Amino acid sequence: MAMQPQKRLEIYVDNSVNPSKDKTATRPVVKQLKDRPRASVLIIGGGINGVGTFRDLSLQGVDVALVERGDYCQGASGASSHMIHGGIRYLENGEFRLVHESVVERNALLNLAPHYVKPLQTTIPITSTFSGITAAPMRFLTHKPGKPNERGALLIKAGLMMYDFFSRGGRVAPKHNFVGKKKSLQELPLLRPDVKYTATYFDASVHNPERLTLDVLRDGLEANKQSRASNYVSAVGTTDAGTLLRDELTGEEFVFDADVVINATGAWVDETNDSFGKRTSFMGGTKGSHIVLDHPELLAACNGREMFFEHTDGRIVLIYPMGDRVLVGTTDIDADIREASVCTDEEIEYFFELIAHVFPTVDVRRDHIVYTFSGVRPLPKHDDTQPGFVSRDYRIEKRTDKRGGKNVTSLSLVGGKWTTFRALSENLATEAMTALGMPRKTTTAGLQIGGGKDFPRTEAEERLWINRTANEVADRDRVRVLLTRYGTRATDVMAFLAKGADQLLASTNELSTRELEYMVQNEQITRLADVLIRRTSLAFRGLVSEEMLNEMAGLLAPQLGWDDTETKRQVESARDLLVNMHGMKIAALAS
Numbered sequence: 001m002a003m004q005p006q007k008r009l010e011i012y013v014d015n016s017v018n019p020s021k022d023k024t025a026t027r028p029v030v031k032q033l034k035d036r037p038r039a040s041v042l043i044i045g046g047g048i049n050g051v052g053t054f055r056d057l058s059l060q061g062v063d064v065a066l067v068e069r070g071d072y073c074q075g076a077s078g079a080s081s082h083m084i085h086g087g088i089r090y091l092e093n094g095e096f097r098l099v100h101e102s103v104v105e106r107n108a109l110l111n112l113a114p115h116y117v118k119p120l121q122t123t124i125p126i127t128s129t130f131s132g133i134t135a136a137p138m139r140f141l142t143h144k145p146g147k148p149n150e151r152g153a154l155l156i157k158a159g160l161m162m163y164d165f166f167s168r169g170g171r172v173a174p175k176h177n178f179v180g181k182k183k184s185l186q187e188l189p190l191l192r193p194d195v196k197y198t199a200t201y202f203d204a205s206v207h208n209p210e211r212l213t214l215d216v217l218r219d220g221l222e223a224n225k226q227s228r229a230s231n232y233v234s235a236v237g238t239t240d241a242g243t244l245l246r247d248e249l250t251g252e253e254f255v256f257d258a259d260v261v262i263n264a265t266g267a268w269v270d271e272t273n274d275s276f277g278k279r280t281s282f283m284g285g286t287k288g289s290h291i292v293l294d295h296p297e298l299l300a301a302c303n304g305r306e307m308f309f310e311h312t313d314g315r316i317v318l319i320y321p322m323g324d325r326v327l328v329g330t331t332d333i334d335a336d337i338r339e340a341s342v343c344t345d346e347e348i349e350y351f352f353e354l355i356a357h358v359f360p361t362v363d364v365r366r367d368h369i370v371y372t373f374s375g376v377r378p379l380p381k382h383d384d385t386q387p388g389f390v391s392r393d394y395r396i397e398k399r400t401d402k403r404g405g406k407n408v409t410s411l412s413l414v415g416g417k418w419t420t421f422r423a424l425s426e427n428l429a430t431e432a433m434t435a436l437g438m439p440r441k442t443t444t445a446g447l448q449i450g451g452g453k454d455f456p457r458t459e460a461e462e463r464l465w466i467n468r469t470a471n472e473v474a475d476r477d478r479v480r481v482l483l484t485r486y487g488t489r490a491t492d493v494m495a496f497l498a499k500g501a502d503q504l505l506a507s508t509n510e511l512s513t514r515e516l517e518y519m520v521q522n523e524q525i526t527r528l529a530d531v532l533i534r535r536t537s538l539a540f541r542g543l544v545s546e547e548m549l550n551e552m553a554g555l556l557a558p559q560l561g562w563d564d565t566e567t568k569r570q571v572e573s574a575r576d577l578l579v580n581m582h583g584m585k586i587a588a589l590a591s
Contacts, residue, residue: 025561029230029524030247038257039065039228041432042243044235044272045264046070047077048213049416051229052425053262053432055220058227060433060441064220065227065256067245069234071530073213076266077418078534079341079375081290081318081329083306084109084117084419085203088163089316090392096166098393102419103167106204108445109422113452115487116212119173120205120320122306123188125358126197128152151310153178153197160201173202190301190359200305206418207322210534211485214523215450231524238276240404249526257404260432263412266378267337273412282397282414284381289343289374290329291351291583293364294542298326301359311354319355325370325541328355335376342581343372370542372583380414392417394424396431409435451487473498481510485536493518505555507548511536513555520559528553528570529577539578546586549574 026034041057043050046068057064068074086103087095109117129152151159160176167173177200184198185191191198206212220227237244242257265272267285274280299321306320319328328351335341348366355364380391394415400407411431416424422444430440456462466483470476474494482490493515502514511531519525519535531552532539538548549571557567578584 026247026250026252027230027524027526029228030233032228033065033067033230033233033245033256034254036228037242037254039063039226040258040436041065041260041262042067042256042258043262043264044243045262045266045413046072046213046217046229046231047075047264047266048073048209048216048418048421049077049266049413049424049428050262050264051213051217051220052421053264053428054227054229055216055223056425056429056444057432058220058224059444059447060429060438061224062429062433062436062438063226064224065258066217066229067233067235068229068231069248071231071526071534072217072524073210073534076285076375076378077213078210079288079290079373080206080209080418081288082205082207082209082322082327083120083203083318084206085120086163086167086419087392087417088159088201091159091162093391095391095393098391098420099163100166101423102417103163105420105423107167109206109419110204112422112447113206113212113215113449114455114457115451115483116208116215117204117206120203120306121304122201122203122308122320124156124199125184125188125191125195125307125309126151126153126156126199127192127194129154129196153199156199160199163201176201188301188303188305190297190362192358192360203306205306205320205322208485208537209418212449214535215452215487215489218522219450232526235272236275238403242403243276258408259406260409260411260435262428262432263410264428267335267376269378269412269414271337273410276410278399278401278410280397280412281381282412283378285335285337285376285379287333287335287341287374287376288330289341289347289372290327291343291348291369292322292371292373292540292542293326293328293368294324294370295326295362295364295368296324298355298359298362298364298368299324301362302326307358309358311357317354319358323541332377337376340581341374341376343374343583347374348372369583371540373540378413378415391415394420396428398431398435400435411435451489454488469494473502477509478504478512482515505548505551507545507551508538508543510538510543511552516552516555517559520556525556525560528556528574531556532574532578533582539582539584542584544578544584544586546575549586 040062041064043054043066046066050066054064054066084106086106087099090099164175178197181196184195217229232248234246234248235243236246239255242255244253245256246253263269263272267283270280270283302321306318308318311317331347352364397412397414399410413428426444433440456465466476466479470479482493486493496518497514500514502512504512523535525531532544538544553567553571575586579586
């Protein structure tokens with residue numbers, strides 16, 4: 001007889017509210033898990049590292065299942081600084097292996113996922129020549145910041161020379177360059193007037209991390225028909241028969257058996273292990289918050305570049321344009337994962353201070369903020385080490401236990417960052433296959449991701465692709481939106497649109513009625529907020545209106561089986577989430 005769960009995990013992750021426990025019909029993706037409640041590998045956690053590992057194992061022909069207790073990319077993966085970078089500041093920590101891996105993976109992702117990963121010109125404003133030369137060795141040796149001391153030109157020059165050295169393999173961008181005060185102010189006239197130099201180099205950004213995660217997931221599902229994945233399913237405990245899973249929409253629980261269980265729940269790794277009766281203390285995550293501004297003057301001041309610099313407290317911070325918005329971040333604060341991760345008033349004031357530190361004449365106010373977000377980084381336990389000096393590297397903790405008369409291998413992922421997700425996933429998948437006694441068949445090192453295949457690489461190629469693809473179903477403007485959202489998978493979406501009546505929503509010209517159907521059928525839409533935050537960038541850019549909430553909910557209702565009460569609840573839930581957790585300004589429904 002199966003034992004009762006040893007301890008149940010009841011924490012609900014992230015900047016969100018619980019879905020309703022509506023006793024509706026079981027979703028198809030959950031039914032797949034219930035109908036065949038066994039796989040060789042079960043992955044718990046649908047952030048980029050869990051999803052990347054799912055894709056890798058699927059490509060090896062492994063029978064793998066994945067569950068995520070919220071939506072995909074809902075936690076730390078969706079609250080990142082949207083950077084794909086080598087980590088120049090990790091050099092000061094002596095993390096040379098991580099820097100090397102990061103720049104290799106950065107260069108690779110620019111080619112493997114060109115639909116979402118773009119080159120990012122990065123400029124460091126510098127006001128001193130020699131500052132920091134004596135303090136840097138102490139930071140390197142002790143990982144303690146000491147008294148804040150700005151890094152001067154000589155120190156930054158040395159760091160960038162090392163960074164160029166690590167970036168030499170598969171180089172896709174020019175080496176760094178330094179310019180003096182006169183040229184710096186010519187290029188960036190609103191920069192603080194006491195600037196002495198600027199140093200410019202290239203990294204990369206990911207403009208749609210949520211959609212890249214979905215693309216990686218879809219690659220995995222298409223690679224192996226045995227593979228299954230579901231959002232809004234949590235792992236809440238164990239029995240002798242396997243892992244106890246719970247459908248977060250219905251509250252229904254069932255047991256799922258696997259030979260290898262991978263815990264990729266980020267900052268919640270210890271809580272997940274504890275629910276399995278295996279107490280660990282691997283994690284020590286820190287909170288990072290960001291704000292998104294609709295501010296044309298600040299956008300122009302950046303001149304298309306990320307401004308990357310050290311603030312007065314020694315924290316490395318950033319300001320950079322994303323489309324017609326400006327992203328500002330980030331904080332690095334020890335976090336209590338039992339509390340909601342929200343950008344606070346104090347953090348907002350901190351962001352305003354750092355903007356004034358670089359662009360002192362640019363007036364930034366709270367009414368410029370269109371969106372805020374915050375997440376907990378999955379960092380290892382760091383005791384008294386300052387958060388900014390905690391390693392961003394990763395490791396895999398392994399244990400083997402007897403369960404129901406057989407050995408079950410558990411792998412816990414500690415750490416990890418967006419840039420290295422492909423390499424990390426390959427290592428984690430290899431560990432799982434070693435436990436299964438299976439050889440690796442292929443690598444993902446040169447395999448393009450989803451809609452990155454045959455993606456146009458220049459503006460001219462993009463115009464040609466759009467002109468060639470546009471038709472009576474979607475004009476050029478519509479094709480441009482679809483190409484940005486799906487990459488070259490836009491052709492699949494357009495084929496779907498052509499099979500039924502379609503029209504743009506009244507509340508936005510970036511989404512159509514038929515495209516919402518496509519998302520429901522192909523992207524595991526469960527809540528209204530899923531569409532606004534993670535299937536589109538409408539929330540991120542502050543474009544959500546009361547009209548949009550009601551129109552979109554009304555269109556989703558018949559597809560997802562919502563009655564009038566649930567449709568209203570979805571609108572209220574999405575509004576509350578966007579206003580209270582993401583700082584958006586959306587008027588309440590009229591009484």
